[in-house]
Amino acid sequence: MADKPKRPLSAYMIWLSSVRESIKRENPGIKVTEVAKRGGELWRGLRDKSEWEAKAAKAKEDYNRAMQEFKANGGDNAGYRGGARKRAKPAKKPAKKQSKRSKKSESDDDEEDESE
Secondary structure: OOOOOOOOOOHHHHHHHHHHHHHHHHOOOOOHHHHHHHHHHHHHHOOOOHHHHHHHHHHHHHHHHHHHHHHHOOOOOOOOOOOOOOOOOOOOOOOOOOOHHHHHHHHHHHHHHHHO
8 A cells, every 4th residue: 555645735835945045045054943933034024925825735736636546545544653643631630638637627527517
């Protein structure tokens, strides 16, 4: 069975991959996180994103076609072990234990109720 197709890139990611090298060239020694920050700033300032949105739409169409083919050839999530997995919910904290003093006062209250 063929591998499950990877999800398509967004318009931003397609654009970023095309300008990443120029960002690095303009800012020698820049960290990866700073490249992403600078890319985000440039993307927000970009007026015409239609070229990148069209490329993303085409990538999504190709992905949908590949997924249909994958499913038609017997691919499904039951046998698929890759991709992101949900994290388990954290265990609930146990109930707070009562202090000896509060337990004693409760037992004293119970004894008073019984004697009445």
